[in-house]
Amino acid sequence: MWKKRKNNFIFKKFNPSGSEKNEYLLINQGEAATIDVYASCDEVLELLGRENLSLKYLLITHAHRAHLRALPKLKAETGATFCLCEDDYDLLKTSGVQIEPDTFVKDNAKLELGDSVIRVLHTPGHTRGSLCFYVKDAETLFSGRTLEKDGYGTVSGPTGMSYMLLSLKRLNGAIGSAMVYPGRGESTTMDKEAWLNCLRSH
Numbered sequence: 001m002w003k004k005r006k007n008n009f010i011f012k013k014f015n016p017s018g019s020e021k022n023e024y025l026l027i028n029q030g031e032a033a034t035i036d037v038y039a040s041c042d043e044v045l046e047l048l049g050r051e052n053l054s055l056k057y058l059l060i061t062h063a064h065r066a067h068l069r070a071l072p073k074l075k076a077e078t079g080a081t082f083c084l085c086e087d088d089y090d091l092l093k094t095s096g097v098q099i100e101p102d103t104f105v106k107d108n109a110k111l112e113l114g115d116s117v118i119r120v121l122h123t124p125g126h127t128r129g130s131l132c133f134y135v136k137d138a139e140t141l142f143s144g145r146t147l148e149k150d151g152y153g154t155v156s157g158p159t160g161m162s163y164m165l166l167s168l169k170r171l172n173g174a175i176g177s178a179m180v181y182p183g184r185g186e187s188t189t190m191d192k193e194a195w196l197n198c199l200r201s202h
Helices: 041-050 071-078 086-093 160-174 194-198
Strands: 002-004 009-014 023-028 031-035 054-059 081-084 110-113 116-122 131-135 140-144 179-182
Touching (some): 009 041, 031 110
Parallel strands (some): 031 054, 054 081
Antiparallel strands (some): 002 009, 009 023
């Protein structure tokens, strides 16, 4: 399903085989980026060729194996830049997927896509290197397993919950009224997630 947002920014959400897991293809002025694409890899490649799109970035919200397994094929066929948070590099190395990141992206890094900017937000909790991707001029947040409709994703490790709460509080203060497209389940908006206002400061 295509979603048209503001300022030339559009994206397509994929739900492979009726899964609750979401994969995304972002497009602006002939340039594209994937977020967490794995099962829809062939469909994405076909679409890129049909629409004559240049795949610029391979983005993942975290380095669990499911999000990694299509990256070698996407990389080989498009030459796109694979971006990873360094805090998830250990997960990548133990995944069994043979690929290395082209660049380690840091918190608040800005990735240009057409005339839009994708802002990288480091939001640990689900994993140490979990990321969200925010397109401010389109008022759109791709939140991975950090923020989901009426809740949040699973947490990992003894400090995972503390990190998750800090990440959620940060999103609540920084994103405003953006549409939210999570890694699993239905979309929502920051305004509808009023429970975030109850989070305590640490």
